[in-house]
Amino acid sequence: MALFPNLGFNVEKSRDSRIRSTCPEIPNDRCQPMWNPRVITTDAVQNFLEKGGKLDYRPIHTPKGWNWELWAVQTNGAASPVISSKTGEARVFKSSDALVSFHMRIFPDAEGVWVPAPKSGQDEDTE
Numbered sequence: 001m002a003l004f005p006n007l008g009f010n011v012e013k014s015r016d017s018r019i020r021s022t023c024p025e026i027p028n029d030r031c032q033p034m035w036n037p038r039v040i041t042t043d044a045v046q047n048f049l050e051k052g053g054k055l056d057y058r059p060i061h062t063p064k065g066w067n068w069e070l071w072a073v074q075t076n077g078a079a080s081p082v083i084s085s086k087t088g089e090a091r092v093f094k095s096s097d098a099l100v101s102f103h104m105r106i107f108p109d110a111e112g113v114w115v116p117a118p119k120s121g122q123d124e125d126t127e
Contacts, residue, residue, distance in 0.1 A: 040072040043085040068093045
């Protein structure tokens with residue numbers, strides 16, 4: 001077991017090679033590894049795609065109109081928002097032009113991209 005006094009917790013390596021932490025002042029159910037759940041940042045998108053992941057653009061309503069949020073869909077179907085490397089917040093496109101420009105940078109050989117519209121029944125007046 002190794003002690004990291006600056007961080008205030010102990011780390012031990014178990015037989016199955018996973019690192020487990022023991023937090024002396026925090027109950028075990030609240031002491032979780034930092035990599036759970038998995039977070040994808042914008043600077044890791046290309047590597048994520050090379051490993052079989054996919055991108056999804058989801059329309060969201062804001063007071064100024066419709067935007068699109070970037071989501072990472074893992075090979076097992078689990079989806080999570082992509083976090084901007086610059087801001088630390090979910091990556092949001094404020095126009096379809098911005099979405100298309102991003103997509104063309106990531107997929108330079110693509111002939112186009114489908115920009116999803118809000119589901120029927122969702123319009124700016126109802127939310």
